[in-house]
Amino acid sequence: MTRLRGLLLAAFSRQISLILPATATTASYTVDAVGDCGNRHHDPQRVHPPGHGTRHTETYWPLTLALLLTIWLPATAMAIGTSAGIDISNSSTAEYSIAGSSGSVNGNTVSFRVDEKLDVNVTWQDAANVGVSTPDTDQILTFLLTNTGNGNDAYTLSVQNALGGDQFNPVQVDIYLDTNGNGNFNAGVDTLYIPGTNDPVLGADASQTIFVRNNIPAGLNGGDLGNSQLTATSTTGSGAPATSFANAGDNNTTAVVGTSGGSSSAIGTYDVTYATVSLLKSVIISDPLGGNQPMPGATMTYSIQVSVTGPGTANGVVITDPIPANTTYTTGTLTLNAVSLSDVADGDAGDVGGTTPNTATVDLGNLTAASPIQTITFEVIIN
């Protein structure tokens, strides 16, 4: 039983913790009381494991917004610098008159070659601190690496997590390169970064999205921050600006370290701001013969207990639960915390069939760990 509840917790916490940092405003839950479940399980204390007796779907606007933000974050456009290896030539002309006759003359041609400037810029892309649980695994920070030099360059990537100004050190897992260029981490699509093997190669002004994955230690407090820094360093050369590397640049030019020093870092931050919403659903069956068999005419009393753990707030929690197939809702039986709710959509917190046909909907508002456990009950009769 404990294990089942743990499963429920895990399933919910992942989604909630993703949402809350993006100024979450809505969290909705759908709890399907699958009809045949009631027919088989009649242990009044039975908890339905996810995907079997209880299925939940969360629809979060904030998540959608967060995705959109990521997609629309503009990659800072840079003016394209003159390519390394180009010769820039110049010559002057003069017109004049001497003793009443005019003439013109062309001067010498002077020329110099454009060397490769090694410059790079790394920026953290997440719109806000990335909310995490404690402990947590494979939490992603998104960075953008841009070649701000004027030639092709490759970069070595590294992560530094022992940084000041925060309350905990994330533990590095790995670095991924955004292979499909959509700005979002896609497991199985994006490429694991292996230093020296697939160092990202970028042309002048080209960008590459980088994902840094860290684990989050256990035992942290709500509001604790953890910084993680991604550094990209030119493999052609880095060091004090103006340091030069003969013949190392494109077209055999000299590579010259620019103002970035050929290396750039950016810090991303995790924030322990999760709220874990747990749903505990049970059913009690009472048959017309005084037993607890799920036979036609038996009454099934569903009970959904909603609680929150963690330091964050689950905002706008709405529980929706379709009336199981082959059952009929007993009108007037919807309750919240032992207080009866009318079946029509009106001023009170819930309804059955008013918001969505043949579905119980209860709006619980904002919940925190300090909120009392919310208990929703309703009855159906097996047809």
Add this chain to the structure above:
Amino acid sequence: MKTINLLSSFLVLALFSGQIMAQIKVTTVAEVEVTEINKQGEKVVKRTEATRVVPGTEVIYTVTAKNTGNEPADNIVVTNPIPEQTVYVEDSAFGAGTTITFSVDGGTTYNTPAKLTVKDAAGVSRPATAEDYTNVRWTLRFSLQPGQEAPVWYRVRVK
């Protein structure tokens, strides 16, 4: 018959031009400024010939017109096209005793900065900026005496 006439006058003109061409010499030098620290520990800005530069570097073009003949030269106009991979650095053109004008159409017409306009993509006219300049022209307001040199210069930033 007409062709021959035209040809002969062209030849005469060419010969004549060649004769006076030797009298004015125009030389362009490209330099960059390098800050060095001397033995006294002071920062000294030195100019060295530009051979290799990186984008963002300022290059100084110095154009020197010299009268190598033995007669004074008048109405001297020195013209320099701004290389396309560079941008003119605002207010950097100088030439003692010269009137400086710029072109935004590849050298067809010249004018002072305040009077230069360019058309944007929608065909609307706007004042030209340093980025729009294509050529620099120095018109000397004095005669260049035999042996005399007139240096003029401007700066560009490599894109």
